[in-house]
Amino acid sequence: MCGIAGYVGLREVEGAPLLELMGRAQRHRGPDGQAVWVGRQFGFAHQRLAILDRAGGAQPMVSPDGRYVLIYNGEVYNFRELRQELEALGRRFRTSCDTEVVLAAYERWKDEAFDRFNGMFALAIADTHTGQVVLARDHFGIKPLYFANGPSGEALFASEIGAMLVTGRLERRPDDTTIYRYLRWRVHDDTERTFYEGIRRLLPGHAATISPDGSIRVFTYTRLFDELRELAERNEPYDDQARRRFSEALQAAIRQRLVSDVPVGTALSGGLDSSTVVATVDRAMAGHAADIEALGPRQQTFSAVFPGELNDEERYVDAVAANCSDSLAVHKIVPDPQTFLVDLSDFLRTQQEPVVSTAPYAQYVVMRLASKHVTVMVDGQGADELLAGYAAYHLLYLKNLRRKGGLLRATGGLLRSLDVLWRLGRFRVFDRLHRRTGIAITDLLDPAFMAEHATERFDVVRDDIKRRLEDDVFRHSLQCLLRYEDRNTMRFSLEGRVPFCDVNLMRTLWAIDDKAILSGGWNKRILRDATKDLLPPVIRHRRNKIGFTCPERTWFPALGEPFREVFSSPSFGSRKYWKQADVVTAWDKLVAARAASETMLFWRMLNVELWLRDFIDNDPTELILRDRTDLPVRNRVPSAAGTSASSGANGDVAGHPQHVPDLLHAQPSREHEVGREQGRPATGNGQQRRSGSYPAGRRDEPGDAERHGSGNGSRHADLEMRLHEPPPVDPAEPPPQHQ
Numbered sequence: 001m002c003g004i005a006g007y008v009g010l011r012e013v014e015g016a017p018l019l020e021l022m023g024r025a026q027r028h029r030g031p032d033g034q035a036v037w038v039g040r041q042f043g044f045a046h047q048r049l050a051i052l053d054r055a056g057g058a059q060p061m062v063s064p065d066g067r068y069v070l071i072y073n074g075e076v077y078n079f080r081e082l083r084q085e086l087e088a089l090g091r092r093f094r095t096s097c098d099t100e101v102v103l104a105a106y107e108r109w110k111d112e113a114f115d116r117f118n119g120m121f122a123l124a125i126a127d128t129h130t131g132q133v134v135l136a137r138d139h140f141g142i143k144p145l146y147f148a149n150g151p152s153g154e155a156l157f158a159s160e161i162g163a164m165l166v167t168g169r170l171e172r173r174p175d176d177t178t179i180y181r182y183l184r185w186r187v188h189d190d191t192e193r194t195f196y197e198g199i200r201r202l203l204p205g206h207a208a209t210i211s212p213d214g215s216i217r218v219f220t221y222t223r224l225f226d227e228l229r230e231l232a233e234r235n236e237p238y239d240d241q242a243r244r245r246f247s248e249a250l251q252a253a254i255r256q257r258l259v260s261d262v263p264v265g266t267a268l269s270g271g272l273d274s275s276t277v278v279a280t281v282d283r284a285m286a287g288h289a290a291d292i293e294a295l296g297p298r299q300q301t302f303s304a305v306f307p308g309e310l311n312d313e314e315r316y317v318d319a320v321a322a323n324c325s326d327s328l329a330v331h332k333i334v335p336d337p338q339t340f341l342v343d344l345s346d347f348l349r350t351q352q353e354p355v356v357s358t359a360p361y362a363q364y365v366v367m368r369l370a371s372k373h374v375t376v377m378v379d380g381q382g383a384d385e386l387l388a389g390y391a392a393y394h395l396l397y398l399k400n401l402r403r404k405g406g407l408l409r410a411t412g413g414l415l416r417s418l419d420v421l422w423r424l425g426r427f428r429v430f431d432r433l434h435r436r437t438g439i440a441i442t443d444l445l446d447p448a449f450m451a452e453h454a455t456e457r458f459d460v461v462r463d464d465i466k467r468r469l470e471d472d473v474f475r476h477s478l479q480c481l482l483r484y485e486d487r488n489t490m491r492f493s494l495e496g497r498v499p500f501c502d503v504n505l506m507r508t509l510w511a512i513d514d515k516a517i518l519s520g521g522w523n524k525r526i527l528r529d530a531t532k533d534l535l536p537p538v539i540r541h542r543r544n545k546i547g548f549t550c551p552e553r554t555w556f557p558a559l560g561e562p563f564r565e566v567f568s569s570p571s572f573g574s575r576k577y578w579k580q581a582d583v584v585t586a587w588d589k590l591v592a593a594r595a596a597s598e599t600m601l602f603w604r605m606l607n608v609e610l611w612l613r614d615f616i617d618n619d620p621t622e623l624i625l626r627d628r629t630d631l632p633v634r635n636r637v638p639s640a641a642g643t644s645a646s647s648g649a650n651g652d653v654a655g656h657p658q659h660v661p662d663l664l665h666a667q668p669s670r671e672h673e674v675g676r677e678q679g680r681p682a683t684g685n686g687q688q689r690r691s692g693s694y695p696a697g698r699r700d701e702p703g704d705a706e707r708h709g710s711g712n713g714s715r716h717a718d719l720e721m722r723l724h725e726p727p728p729v730d731p732a733e734p735p736p737q738h739q
Contacts, residue, residue, distance in 0.1 A: 002059070003029030003047035003490070004071040004145075005163045006124055008133045009154035009214030012038050018156075018167045019045040025163040025624045029073075029490045035060060037069055041131050041212045044124060046071045051260050051376060051495055057097035063107055067128055070103045073159055074121035074143045075497070077256035082116060111136075111207060114221045118503050122159060122202070131212035139224050140382070140473065140501040141204030142482050147216060148199045155214040160487075161199055161352050162624040165615070172616050173197040179577060180453040183441060183604050186356050187458055189479040192218075195353045195611065204474050224503060225474070231510040232466045238515040238526070245508050246516070247530040253502035254280045257378050260294035265374035267366060268301040268330070270316025272524060272535075272542055273380025273389070277499060279534045281378070282324040294376070298329040302370045302377070304362040305332050309551040316539060323536045333369045335362060337555040341562060349614060349623055350491040351484065354607040357600045358550040360484040364491070371492035381485055382500035385469055385478040386509065387524040388517050396468055397518045439586050439598045444605070449577050465514050473506075552599035560591035563606060571617070572609050 003026030007015045019036040023045040027034070030047025037044040037060040046059045052075070061070045076082070079098035086104050087093070093100055098119075105113035106125055111134070120142035126133045135157060137145045147157040150169040158164050165172065175197040182188045182195075192200045202208060205222040236242060254277055258264055266278050281299050284292055301321070305314040314332070321330050340361060347364050348355075370377050384390055388397070442450065460476075461468040472478060482498070489496035499505075509516065509526070516526040528540050556563070566572060567587055573580040587602060614620055 002049055002071075002073040003027075003159045003163070004044070004073050004122065004124055005046075005156075005158035006042065006044040006071070006133070007154055007156050007167075008042045008131075008210040009152070009212060010041065010043070012040075012043070015043045015154075018169070019043050021166045021625070022158060022163040023047055025166045026158065026160055028493055029159060031493050033058060037071075037126075039069065039126060039128055039131075042126050042133055044069060044071045044126065049375070049493055049495060051075065051262055053095050053097035054261055056095035057099050059099060061099055061103055063103055068103060068107060069126045069128060070099065070106070070123060072099050072102055072121060072123040074119060074123075074138065075257075075495070076102055076117045076119040076121060077253075077259070077502075078116075078118040106134075111221050114207060115223060120498070120501070124157065133210040134207060135202055135210065136207040136221060137202045137204060139205045139222055139503050140482070140498075141479055142486070142498060142501055144483060144486055145202040146194065146199055147202065147208065147210075149214055149216070153214045155210045155216055157210075159490075161194065161196060162620065164199065166621045166624050168621070170196075170198065172620075174612065174616055176449075177453060177456065179608060180449065181456060181458065182354060182356075183445060183577065183608065184450075184453075184456070185458040186600060186604060187476065187480075188354065188356070189483055190475045196615075204479070224506075225470070228466075228470060228506070228510050231507060234511045235513045236511050238513045238519075242512045242516060243526060243529050246505075246512070246526050249502070249505045249508040250276070250499070250527075250530065251280060253499040253505050254378070255284060255289065255291065256502075257497040257499045258284070258295065259291045260376050262294060262375035263296060263300075263373065264294040264376040264378065265300040265302060265370050267363075267370075267377055267379035268303045268317055268320060269380070270303070270313035270320065270539075271380065272527060272531075272539060273383035273500065275316070275320045275380075275535055275539045276383075276527065276531055277378055277380050278320055278328075279324060279531070282328060283534065285327055286325050298327045299324075300329045300331060300370075300373055302331045302366050302373075303333070304366050305334055306551050307334065309554060311549050311551050316542070319536055319538050323539075331369055331373065333365050335365050335550065337558045339365075340550070340555065341559060344610075345614075348607065348610050351487050352615065353483075354604065354611050355484060356480060357603055358552055358555070360488060362550050363484060364488045367488045367492050367494055367496075371494055374494070376495045376497060377489060378497045378499065379485075380500060381481055381496075381498040382473070382478055383524070383527065385472040386500055386506060387527055388465065388469060389524055390477075393465070393468070393518060393523060394521075396462065396465055397523075399462065400465065437589065439590070439601060441601050441604075444578050444583050444586060444601075446576055446579055465517060466510060469517070552603070556599045556602065557591045557593070560587075563587065563602070564591075566606055566609055567602075569609075571613060575609070575612070577608065578605055 003023075005019070005022035005026060007018055010018075016036075016038050019038070023034050023036065026045075026047050030049045032050040032054070033046075033048035035046050035048075035058065037046075044060050048057075048059060050057065059071050061072075062068070063070075076098045079101040082105055083093060083101045086101070086108060089108065091104050091108070093104070102113075102117070102121070102123065103125070105116060109116065114136045117138065119138060120140070121136070121138045122143035122145035124133055124135050133155075135145060135147065137143065144159055145157065146159075146161050146164065147155060148164060148170055149155055150167075154169070156164045156167060156169065164170055173196070175193055175195055178188060178193050178195050181190075188195070189201070192203055194201055202218070205220055205224060206218055207221045208216050208218045210216050258281065266274070266281060268274050268278050278299065278301055281292075281295065285295060285299060301317075303314070303317045305317065306312040307314065317330065317332070321328050340358070343361070343364070347361055350364070351360070367377065461471050478501075482501075485496050485498070512526070517523070519525050522528060522543075531540055564584065564587055567580070567584050572578075572583075583602075583605060590598070590602065614623060
């Protein structure tokens with residue numbers, strides 16, 4: 001995992017100084033190495049996070065004949081198979097990394113090489129003979145790539161928008177169409193437009209050729225989109241053979257993402273998807289499978305838990321841990337609204353564009369915790385879009401039943417889906433019972449702004465489940481989630497891997513009848529069936545979708561005053577997007593529990609305002625170039641020798657300055673890391689990565705190591721400091737779903 005950036009269409013005297021700035025802006029993406037390459041009319045900057053062949057995979061990488069230069073961000077998981085194919089064609093390799101295979105594949109097959117890759121990648125390849133540069137992004141859009149033209153027609157590109165902004169060659173203007181769609185329908189990242197006018201994203205499965213003068217031509221390189229339509233027409237029976245093919249493809253996808261030369265961990269929310277990944281890894285470790293050395297003696301999982309909240313999933317995290325072997329080390333973090341307020345500025349600056357809700361913050365704190373222990377994180381992202389994991393898909397399912405099977409069949413499906421549909425709408429029922437008035441975003445937006453964008457539409461597929469899922473995978477919900485994941489992992493110099501975003505897995509699933517996805521009132525049917533002998537019933541039978549979310553319904557009233565300061569501010573009132581007085585009145589009603597809890601609506605307006613202040617109103621160069629390797633980790637765990645790192649009065653590690661927001665004011669509160677610690681050697685990049693062994697369901701307060709003692713490297717005593725004792729789990733009656 002790395003950060004890439006560059007320019008095309010500038011002379012060296014103009015372009016070379018930009019590369020140092022662009023590299024510094026993405027230093028957090030690659031703290032293990034940095035390098036630049038300056039050619040005729042083009043230049044590349046690369047920041048390296050070394051994962052494979054740490055000694056031999058340096059970039060930019062040049063082809064043996066000196067013609068092609070590559071900078072590359074990501075991992076191609078089938079690089080060994082491609083390497084064998086290329087060796088059979090006479091190619092010889094100097095390293096054992098996938099980067100050299102990517103370069104050799106392009107030399108051999110040019111643009112057709114990209115469709116052969118199974119993995120995550122964003123890359124740039126320069127032809128030093130012609131001066132042309134090619135950009136490409138993976139099929140799912142896991143790794144980001146942005147581009148724009150400057151004032152002289154030159155092209156700039158980078159892994160993050162901030163790396164282009166610091167060059168000073170782009171005007172900073174908000175894209176009002178993107179803002180409107182975000183505020184109106186909470187959608188974004190569904191087109192090549194970004195929140196910055198003139199800055200575009202390269203879409204999944206797309207490539208671009210940049211001429212020496214900076215002109216850009218974008219095209220689709222893959223047949224995957226057409227191939228999925230063809231596969232969907234097969235409708236192969238959903239039977240034992242289909243389940244076996246799916247299970248084998250999923251296991252292969254997970255195993256491929258464990259290959260690493262640095263420590264690997266897993267995210268565990270307690271949902272079906274992440275639990276499948278964790279349990280599959282656990283079984284592979286128990287069977288002493290090959291290529292899993294990076295996991296170490298114990299698989300380390302990381303979770304965010306919210307004791308006492310509707311969206312708390314700790315009971316499910318504990319159920320997975322109890323079902324796995326003793327080699328599972330469970331780490332938990334307990335975010336709270338005060339900590340959220342302290343982290344807010346850094347979180348928003350990390351994303352560089354607005355996000356749909358506070359849910360990505362839960363992932364942010366999980367990745368911050370994980371960065372103290374591992375360098376690679378594997379999670380279940382993408383399964384909801386691949387396997388109809390959201391409640392809204394049940395509505396499409398019922399419509400299809402009505403159209404294909406008549407009223408009787410649709411009624412049966414409705415009865416089997418009542419509990420899911422209840423969770424979809426129960427908060428509205430509760431609000432009406434408590435006589436809380438509803439809040440619509442159209443009542444708060446400025447009429448002139450809405451009129452300006454009256455022709456905008458947000459259309460979704462309503463009559464075909466696989467077409468709808470394709471839309472959500474490649475255009476809608478998954479795209480923003482992948483952006484959040486990339487920023488949250490890279491903020492803390494972690495590589496995130498997502499095995500459900502696998503081209504072979506998707507091809508396997510798409511050839512099977514739709515019943516494998518949604519049937520009998522059950523979504524993710526094939527995944528539930530495939531994990532029958534892997535997961536406990538309490539996980540396999542879960543029908544309440546939660547995921548990594550934050551309890552906004554309780555957090556936002558607690559943050560009423562600081563958020564109100566933003567909504568009441570002169571800058572908020574100066575925007576053309578909303579009616580300030582109506583927003584403040586509606587916010588006061590929500591905080592007083594007199595209005596429906598439309599928290600995401602207020603979050604979107606708040607996020608736009610804070611983003612405008614940071615990135616549009618003021619020059620963000622200083623913010624972007626600020627040293628982002630000083631991670632705001634407050635609870636450093638004891639070292640391997642049993643001594644505790646020194647900490648400041650607020651729980652910050654000495655030498656790591658605490659980040660206090662300058663837009664909102666709050667006192668820091670402590671996050672709680674769970675369990676007991678053992679040591680792991682440093683990774684070689686100057687940062688200590690540690691492993692731990694934690695009893696499921698226990699959370700140690702910061703400072704417990706000192707109170708209980710851990711000298712001579714011994715384990716801490718088991719602590720009975722349960723902050724929350726979950727009730728007994730009843731598979732037939734899961735806890736309510738948060739909005």
